[in-house]
Structure formats: structure tokens, C-alpha cells
Amino acid sequence: MSSPLTQTVHWDLTYDVHLGSTWGRFMQGLREQKILANSCPECSRTFVPPQAYCESCFVRTEQWTELPAEGDLEVFTVVWQGFTGGPKPPYAVGGIRLAGADTLLMHVVTGLDFSDPSTVRDQLPHGSRVRAVWAEDRTGQILDISHFEPAG
Numbered sequence: 726m727s728s729p730l731t732q733t734v735h736w737d738l739t740y741d742v743h744l745g746s747t748w749g750r751f752m753q754g755l756r757e758q759k760i761l762a763n764s765c766p767e768c769s770r771t772f773v774p775p776q777a778y779c780e781s782c783f784v785r786t787e788q789w790t791e792l793p794a795e796g797d798l799e800v801f802t803v804v805w806q807g808f809t810g811g812p813k814p815p816y817a818v819g820g821i822r823l824a825g826a827d828t829l830l831m832h833v834v835t836g837l838d839f840s841d842p843s844t845v846r847d848q849l850p851h852g853s854r855v856r857a858v859w860a861e862d863r864t865g866q867i868l869d870i871s872h873f874e875p876a877g
């Protein structure tokens with residue numbers, strides 16, 4: 726007799742996450758329509774979302790700066806199957822390099838026509854300019870940026 730290798734588990738949890746000072750400051754900035762980044766004092770890389778430490782230099786990040794709410798779309802993927810609590814598919818999630826950042830901010834990107842999947846890739850070529858669209862009601866969370874849209 727063999728043992729089962731899988732079993733069905735249902736999770737439906739609501740819980741509070743302690744953001745800490747770095748993420749707390751970032752989320753407060755979003756509430757005020759500011760995208761805050763921080764930088765490493767050793768290698769000068771600028772992180773958004775911010776990081777408490779530079780993972781390369783093993784030092785605390787210290788200097789904070791506000792980045793423009795606009796950048797280059799470096800990569801995106803299309804979500805065809807929905808997740809509980811997520812947007813209605815299809816939708817795109819992209820990695821956006823805000824001007825002055827050394828990391829990518831992941832967020833929903835709009836402005837794509839999904840009716841013919843074979844054309845989606847070319848609609849927003851690598852480096853396309855996108856800008857943040859702010860949510861009307863902001864509560865200090867990542868969806869204070871509603872989404873990014875093509876900027877030009």
C-alpha cells in the first residue's frame with residue numbers, strides 16, 4: 726500500500742503584518758503619493774521598494790529619496806488565471822525601473838489588449854515608459870498605486 730503524496734488544504738487567513746520602519750516609511754510615502762527609495766552608503770545602489778540592509782555590502786541603508794512616479798518597463802508577464810483577492814484576469818504584472826532606481830518595482834501594468842495573445846509582447850516593448858496612477862483612497866499599502874499605465 727502506498728502513501729498519498731498530496732492532500733488538499735484550504736487556507737483562508739486574515740492577519741496583520743508588522744511592516745517595520747523601512748517598509749512602514751515606504752507605505753506612508755505611498756499614502757502621500759510619494760514613492761520613497763533608499764540607498765546603500767557603500768555601493769550607492771538605490772532600492773525601491775526600500776531595503777533595511779544592502780544585501781551586497783551588509784550595511785544598513787540610510788539615505789532616503791523620493792523617486793519620480795514614472796519609469797521604464799523592463800519586463801512583464803500576463804496573468805491568465807486569477808488569484809483569490811487579485812484583479813480579474815487577464816492582466817499584466819511588470820517590473821518597472823523608476824528613474825534613479827537600481828531595482829525593479831513590480832506592479833500591475835495596464836494599456837494592453839489581450840484579445841490576441843500573440844500580439845501582447847510587442848504592445849509594450851522593453852523600455853516602454855510607464856507612469857504610476859494613484860488610487861483615489863490611499864491607506865498606506867502597495868495598491869495606493871492603482872497601477873502603471875503607458876506614459877507616451
Ligand SMILES: [Zn+2]
Pocket residue numbers: 765766767768769770779780781782783
Ligand atoms: Zn551596497
